[in-house]
Amino acid sequence: DAGVIQSPRHEVTEMGQEVTLRCKPISGHDYLFWYRQTMMRGLELLIYFNNNVPIDDSGMPEDRFSAKMPNASFSTLKIQPSEPRDSAVYFCASSPLAPEPDTQYFGPGTRLTVL
Amino acid sequence: AQTVTQSQPEMSVQEAETVTLSCTYDTSESDYYLFWYKQPPSRQMILVIRQEAYKQQNATENRFSVNFQKAAKSFSLKISDSQLGDAAMYFCAYRSARWDTDKLIFGTGTRLQVFP
Numbered sequence: 139d140a141g142v143i144q145s146p147r148h149e150v151t152e153m154g155q156e157v158t159l160r161c162k163p164i165s166g167h168d169y170l171f172w173y174r175q176t177m178m179r180g181l182e183l184l185i186y187f188n189n190n191v192p193i194d195d196s197g198m199p200e201d202r203f204s205a206k207m208p209n210a211s212f213s214t215l216k217i218q219p220s221e222p223r224d225s226a227v228y229f230c231a232s233s234p235l236a237p238e239p240d241t242q243y244f245g246p247g248t249r250l251t252v253l
Numbered sequence: 254a255q256t257v258t259q260s261q262p263e264m265s266v267q268e269a270e271t272v273t274l275s276c277t278y279d280t281s282e283s284d285y286y287l288f289w290y291k292q293p294p295s296r297q298m299i300l301v302i303r304q305e306a307y308k309q310q311n312a313t314e315n316r317f318s319v320n321f322q323k324a325a326k327s328f329s330l331k332i333s334d335s336q337l338g339d340a341a342m343y344f345c346a347y348r349s350a351r352w353d354t355d356k357l358i359f360g361t362g363t364r365l366q367v368f369p
């Protein structure tokens with residue numbers, strides 16, 4: 139089975155530009171999570187979805203960040219406008235409803251650099 | 254609120270030897286899950302092992318095993334017969350078993366170096 143797929147793997151952009159990160163969860167998984175990893179703050183949960191519905195977005199840093207999940211096999215995380223402090227590795231993860239709904243499987247991450 | 258603490262920022266081990274990474278957590282809950290994730294230089298987060306708090310038996314996955322001490326709120330990872338490919342950051346994580354939360358709470362990680 140294919141794991142969680144993220145694209146692009148690397149993104150370099152200039153301050154003020156719009157950035158869209160993409161994620162395809164493992165087929166059949168009901169939960170999808172977006173994380174951000176930085177040296178200063180470690181791994182932070184930004185938002186997560188259950189059956190395409192956002193459940194908790196309390197980790198989204200500000201209004202410049204938005205996430206959508208239009209269907210069970212696709213999600214986007216958008217930053218508009220981007221700032222240098224958004225530079226980080228962004229991970230998408232998914233988990234099934236059963237047999238182990240507690241276990242999250244991570245994608246390879248997108249390394250974002252905002253100049 | 255739950256917290257996860259990894260007090261060893263870095264550890265090193267010689268190839269074929271055994272190393273133990275420490276993790277402690279703080280919670281008032283009785284039912285929860287604990288995990289160890291490995292993050293090699295590729296940055297992929299790879300699940301290493303999973304422990305259910307209500308199971309007293311320590312989880313084992315090949316060369317990886319845990320020492321789960323529920324009363325002490327300790328969850329250490331033992332890597333036996335260390336290999337060069339084990340070099341990575343290792344993160345301990347906690348997840349409540351409550352129905353209304355699905356969040357993973359991560360520690361700050363331990364960087365493991367493996368020397369030939």
